Amino acid sequence: MSTTESFTPTGAFTEDPDAAEYTVNGGDWTDVAEEAVRLGQQRIVMNMGPQHPSTHGVLRVMLEVEGEIVKEARAGIGYLHTGIEKNMEYRTWTQGVTFCTRMDYVNSMNNEHAYVLGVEKLLGITDDIPERASVLRVLMAELSRIASHLVAVGTGGNELGGTTIMTHSFTAREEVFRIIEMISGLRMNNAYMRPGGVAQGLPEGGVWRIRDMVTKVRGYVDEVADLHLKNPVFVGRTKGIAKLDLAACMALGVTGPVLRSAGLPYDLRKAQPYSGYEDYDFQVPTSTDADAYSRTLLRMEEIYESLKIVSQAADRLEGLGDGPVMVADKKIAWPAQLSIGSDGQGNSAQHIRHIMDESMEALIHHFKLVTEGFDVPAGQVFQATEGPKGLLGVHLVSDGGTKPWRAHFRDPGFNNLQALSMMTEGGQVADVVVAIASIDFVLGGVDR
Amino acid sequence: MTSGNEISQVAPEGRTLINVRTGMFGATGDTTGYDLMNTVVTMPGATERPYGSWFDDAVDILAELLGDKADEAIQYVVVDRGELTLHVAREHLLDVVRHLRDDQDLRFEMCLGVSGVHYPADAGRELHAVYPLLSMTHNRQLRLEVSVSDEDPHLPSVTSVYPMNNWHERETWDFFGIVFDGHPALARIEMPDDWVGHPQRKDYSLGGIPIEYKGAEVQPPNERRQYR
Numbered sequence A: 001m002s003t004t005e006s007f008t009p010t011g012a013f014t015e016d017p018d019a020a021e022y023t024v025n026g027g028d029w030t031d032v033a034e035e036a037v038r039l040g041q042q043r044i045v046m047n048m049g050p051q052h053p054s055t056h057g058v059l060r061v062m063l064e065v066e067g068e069i070v071k072e073a074r075a076g077i078g079y080l081h082t083g084i085e086k087n088m089e090y091r092t093w094t095q096g097v098t099f100c101t102r103m104d105y106v107n108s109m110n111n112e113h114a115y116v117l118g119v120e121k122l123l124g125i126t127d128d129i130p131e132r133a134s135v136l137r138v139l140m141a142e143l144s145r146i147a148s149h150l151v152a153v154g155t156g157g158n159e160l161g162g163t164t165i166m167t168h169s170f171t172a173r174e175e176v177f178r179i180i181e182m183i184s185g186l187r188m189n190n191a192y193m194r195p196g197g198v199a200q201g202l203p204e205g206g207v208w209r210i211r212d213m214v215t216k217v218r219g220y221v222d223e224v225a226d227l228h229l230k231n232p233v234f235v236g237r238t239k240g241i242a243k244l245d246l247a248a249c250m251a252l253g254v255t256g257p258v259l260r261s262a263g264l265p266y267d268l269r270k271a272q273p274y275s276g277y278e279d280y281d282f283q284v285p286t287s288t289d290a291d292a293y294s295r296t297l298l299r300m301e302e303i304y305e306s307l308k309i310v311s312q313a314a315d316r317l318e319g320l321g322d323g324p325v326m327v328a329d330k331k332i333a334w335p336a337q338l339s340i341g342s343d344g345q346g347n348s349a350q351h352i353r354h355i356m357d358e359s360m361e362a363l364i365h366h367f368k369l370v371t372e373g374f375d376v377p378a379g380q381v382f383q384a385t386e387g388p389k390g391l392l393g394v395h396l397v398s399d400g401g402t403k404p405w406r407a408h409f410r411d412p413g414f415n416n417l418q419a420l421s422m423m424t425e426g427g428q429v430a431d432v433v434v435a436i437a438s439i440d441f442v443l444g445g446v447d448r
Numbered sequence B: 001m002t003s004g005n006e007i008s009q010v011a012p013e014g015r016t017l018i019n020v021r022t023g024m025f026g027a028t029g030d031t032t033g034y035d036l037m038n039t040v041v042t043m044p045g046a047t048e049r050p051y052g053s054w055f056d057d058a059v060d061i062l063a064e065l066l067g068d069k070a071d072e073a074i075q076y077v078v079v080d081r082g083e084l085t086l087h088v089a090r091e092h093l094l095d096v097v098r099h100l101r102d103d104q105d106l107r108f109e110m111c112l113g114v115s116g117v118h119y120p121a122d123a124g125r126e127l128h129a130v131y132p133l134l135s136m137t138h139n140r141q142l143r144l145e146v147s148v149s150d151e152d153p154h155l156p157s158v159t160s161v162y163p164m165n166n167w168h169e170r171e172t173w174d175f176f177g178i179v180f181d182g183h184p185a186l187a188r189i190e191m192p193d194d195w196v197g198h199p200q201r202k203d204y205s206l207g208g209i210p211i212e213y214k215g216a217e218v219q220p221p222n223e224r225r226q227y228r
Helices: A029-039 A084-088 A096-100 A105-123 A131-159 A163-184 A206-228 A232-238 A246-251 A257-261 A292-320 A349-358 A360-371 A412-424 A430-439 A443-447 B055-073 B090-102 B163-176
Strands: A043-048 A060-066 A069-076 A338-341 A344-347 A379-387 A390-398 A404-410 B017-022 B038-042 B074-080 B083-088 B115-118 B127-135 B140-148 B154-156 B179-181 B211-213 B216-218
Touching (some): A084 A404, A096 A105, A096 A404, A105 A131, A105 A443, A131 A430, A163 A206, A232 A292, A232 A430, A246 A257, A246 A412, A257 A390, A292 A430, A390 B127, A412 A430, B055 B083, B090 B154, B140 B154, B163 B179
Parallel strands (some): B083 B140, B154 B179
Antiparallel strands (some): A043 A060, A338 A344, A379 A390, A390 A404, B017 B038, B074 B083, B115 B127, B127 B140, B211 B216
């Protein structure tokens, strides 16, 4: 990386008042091309996004092209910054889950997982989490991983013209969401994991439905693989495209499937297991091709591995039977026994009867814990987890109060997006879309 | 903050003063009027040796590599909740990260960004930059913490050692106003380029407006009485 002195902006980034500017509205490409020919201009600077269908949200890419060749590419982000980290400082530790689940919104459970593990480390209750809660967390995190990978594969295919890839992947994703909805009450933005455990256990008949889902999703993914992976257009568009070798990945801090496509089998679920991942049997697929094709392949293989973990988690839940899904500490565990009724998720009728009819103290306790929250001893932690897109880290600072002093998320998309320039410069304009899809980020997580 | 008994605003040596809390409800002081409920909240303090685990060895190796500068560079060491934090003087930050990355026994190949933290009460070191480092080779994590003052919020950029921190440093500049000297293009990243202020500092208002209700004024959410 150069120092300030040696950095000279070029092209679009110079302040040249004489540079010609065009506003293109679509349909007037011929005029623009003619004008460029008249001026004898080779280099064109163009903006891709922020409102572009293939930018996975609102990403702006500033491209400098000569003919079809990308000479310089810069990503501009910030269009979806919602101040989640700042807002969390004004909410209790439990309410924080509701915020962080909305960061990378196609992957809500892994955001929650990283956050609650961080809070529990601060509280020093990591070892007190009931096994059933940990198994449910692993189950939900893996379901989210499958959903996230299905979006990556599906939208990636759609951007190359394969609409069926998207419709098929999204149908499979709906099957996954049915299970997530059955357990948490919501398809997305769940706020299911809470510091100390999870909001509620598995409903009756849950294990059977999970097994049914695994069979169905495996079928859909098989079909997507058959349709997609040997398709000559897809292969031609992605093989050898958006290359990023291991040295570049390490320099740019790239993790997740992109790093594994360059040959390093680094997965935090194996390297630094959390929530009992060491007890599950699964593989970490890798490749050495380091291109867009291998990343799609790895994501599909990871779906199969995640399905294996989901099945094992379901077996385990069946074996564990009924039991608590929250820590025993009444100062942390919300007293509410949530259940899903005919009108959605809420406090169970039994709990309402207890606090309203039977015990004044229980009502006060409920009120204090829900409105005021619990104190977290002063200190700081960093918790790293393996998100579907790479290393998802959370840095939490507590001032000993009921709200975070600072919550910061290291979203893998934010970091990995830095690699876009290296993947695209020197390639074709059309391959920028392929590179974006192969990094797989979601702007909600990148901008937070 | 209400006036009251003089309370020490200085944290004990080797500790970060997070906050001086008055009363139960944060900014509004005591509801009793006596203003006696003052709590000085600090981060866990410096840890004495042995640190346990691999921490002693790692600190020893780093100190050996730094040579004469070791005492000055590593201000103090905190081991808390099974995590190692090295408080580093900003003048020596680049030396420290270079050794941490390059030495075969340390080999922290990855820096997982830089998280800014604002401690307005910690006089002279209000802004902290926290660097989580990850060693894939040895499967370890540690944390560097560097503090600077509000008046002189300059830090050396670590992008020459960890190019991956480019955007992370831009983010911390954007949100906290910490200036990373030597960064190739330290521009705002999340906020618009012409934005004024650094939104994640504690003195930056959330932007709520007071609401009038039946002649009384309801303050914006972050200024209301609230449990802290």
